[in-house]
Amino acid sequence: RCKDFLKDLLLISEDRFIVVNDHETLSLGDKTLEFILAPWVHWPETMFTYLREDKILFTCDFLGSHLATSDLVIADETKVYEAAKRYYAEIMMPFRKIIKKHLEKIRDLEIETIAPSHGPIYNRPEFILNAYKEWISDDVKNEVVIPYISMHGSTDKMVHYFVDVLIEKGITVKPFNLTKTDIGELAVALVDAATIVIASPMVLAGAHPNIVCATYLVNALKPKLKFACIIGSYGWGGKMVKQIKEMLTNLKVEILKPVVIKGYPKEEDFKSLNILADEIFKKHEKLGLIV
Ligand SMILES: Cc1cc2nc3c(=O)[nH]c(=O)nc-3n(C[C@H](O)[C@H](O)[C@H](O)COP(=O)(O)O)c2cc1C
Structure with missing residues (x-):
């Protein structure tokens, strides 16, 4: 050869x-x-x-x-x-x-x-x-990686809120704003993390192009992630969740219930994010990542 x-x-x-x-x-x-x-x-x-x-x-x-x-x-x-x-x-x-x-x-x-x-x-x-x-090794760490982007601030608000909730639960969080992220840094974070949360606004009936690009990379790099989830904001509708899920075929992850909201996050949306954070905490706990 x-x-x-x-x-x-x-x-x-x-x-x-x-x-x-x-x-x-x-x-x-x-x-x-x-x-x-x-x-x-x-x-x-x-x-x-x-x-x-x-x-x-x-x-x-x-x-x-x-x-x-x-x-x-x-x-x-x-x-x-x-x-x-x-x-x-x-x-x-x-x-x-x-x-x-x-x-x-x-x-x-x-x-x-x-x-x-x-x-x-x-x-x-x-x-x-x-x-x-x-x-x-197959061992993952108590870490959540969040590649995200936001056009009008809704997804951004969700991510910042979510980061705080996860930190309060003792989970290490690595958010990456894709407008300025060095994509190699995102790759490094994927080496150890147990969970990825992909956060995108709906754009032209799908995920934001930068998110599509990052998701493609995540799938190609085949990290040892155990859980994946999608959060984000939309205006009227589209297939972002389906699109992102279908791009993650290389990963052996359990996909958690997405939190995709209409417009800017409101009280009930923050509650949904709390529930998602609880679920991630429990999943990490079950894997013995939280002591
Ligand atoms: C260029 C552009 C395209 C959009 N396309 C869609 C769409 O196809 N479907 C939809 O539900 N919302 C669409 N929206 C609306 C956004 O998804 C919505 O405003 C969302 O709250 C934006 O989230 P963000 O504040 O995190 O950017 C579009 C917005 C822009 C600016």
Whole structure:
């Protein structure tokens, strides 16, 4: 597969290839390279290379970070953690199940250094391996992510009210106003969250286009969310709820009863939001997320 890609993308000629199989080795004299097939993290032909004598694992895109730094080796773990989590969220998250298998495959390798093709080299392999183990685990956190947008302030009012109610219940809330959100930040929030609440006004009989775009991304990234819900405001009618639900087919979520109101939120609408917040609290409690 790699050969085909290199021929297609870089126009490398047939005579320059040696094709290797899983665990095959190549001696460079005093150094031995072992090749470990690890497809789909994130290209289909991904392969790790283990330099036996120096115990270095070259992981290709896997375990990388989008961090342009003059430090060849990791200097600030906190900074790299954030960049690596964002890289995972934006690029690797859909391959969570595959990553589990690959981590298993390299479990018994003695690794002193991990050198991905993006971002700095890890001289403490357990730093990035443990981070990945947490991100790909089935465990979710007591967090609600709310991508939202509002044209005239109704959905905005609902979201602000809802955020306060959830916080009062001890739930961590991450609202993202899509008029100014860095969509990568939204992706990062999806790594751990138990619940997503998508908040949109009705526009041209459906969800707001920015919400459609964000929902598409959420579905494509396949986060380990457990619950999803739709809230928002409409003027006369439309199919926003159906449209958003139908866009979430990749997610294994329970969809909670939506709160879609007419116009600006009134007393009974706030009550509906209270009920939804109660339900989310109970769902999180049942999962053991609230102690
Ligand atoms: C461009 C535009 C298109 C709209 N299309 C619809 C529609 O198709 N169906 C509907 O029920 N309301 C529609 N509305 C009305 C809004 O959904 C309604 O005013 C809602 O309360 C706006 O929520 P917001 O204040 O959060 O923006 C539209 C409003 C605008 C500005």
